[in-house]
Amino acid sequence: LQFKLTTRMENPIDGELQPFFEIHDSRYMMYWLALSEKGYKEYLQKLADEEAERHALEARTIDKVMPGEQQPETDHRMETSRSEKGSTEGVFYRDARNGHHFSYLMKTNGETDLTLRLTFWGQDEWRTSEFDILIDDELMASADNTHRWRTTQFKTVDYAIPASMLNGKNEVRVKFQAHKGKQVGQIYGVRIIRNENNK
Structure with missing residues (x-):
């Protein structure tokens, strides 16, 4: 059997739908997003x-690293002590365990009102994520993300960088060091961004 669609489509199909076995050597589409008029408007919005939101974030971003790439x-002149990399949902990450670390040299452009934004994967039921964040080998924050989200989504966490760690500097080395017997917990994105009131 062959069919012709009469439903209103954003990108209309010019032609008929054929049985799969007849088009095994051709390009084909198997699924469509079907929405009501209201749902379609909400989807576009x-x-x-x-x-x-992406454009606004890029405008605030001074520097960024995609770990694992x-x-x-x-x-960003990565330095590492026995770290590892991998990917989730096609996005790369870097991790370190049991006191080991990895770090990046990142730009600040001499600014001091900045935040470090990290991206994690929310599904962490098996992971013990406890680590330190250091700026030029000075402790900035200790983080514990163990069982924090329990969701199959990427999550971001912001850490304000004290101005005293940035004064007079155009770049800083950002280090992630796992606690003994723990792990950093797979970091998928590292950004230094301007704070909201300093766009």
Whole structure:
């Protein structure tokens, strides 16, 4: 059997739907997003809001690293003591365990009203994530994300960087060091951003 769709579509299909066995050597689409008129408008608004949020974040970003990716880590002169990398949902991460660490040299542009934003994977039921964040080998914060979210989504956490750690500097080395017997807990993104009141 063959079919022709008459439903209103954002990107109409020019042609008929055929049995799968007849198009095994052709490109095909198996699923469509079906929405009501109200749902469609809400969906477009959600996409627009997400895009605006991405643009706003990029405007606030002074420097960023995608951990686990070779070029960004090379560009930021990564130093490491037995760290490891992997990926989740196609996004790379870096992790360290049992007192080991990894670090990046990141730009600050001489600014002092900044925040460190880290991205984690929320599904952490088996992970004991306890680690220190150091700026130029000085302790900035200790974090404990063990069983914090329990969700299959990426989560971001902001850590305000004290101005005293940034004064007179155009770049800083940001280090993540696991506590003894624990792990950092897979970091998927590292950003230094301007605070909201300092866009």
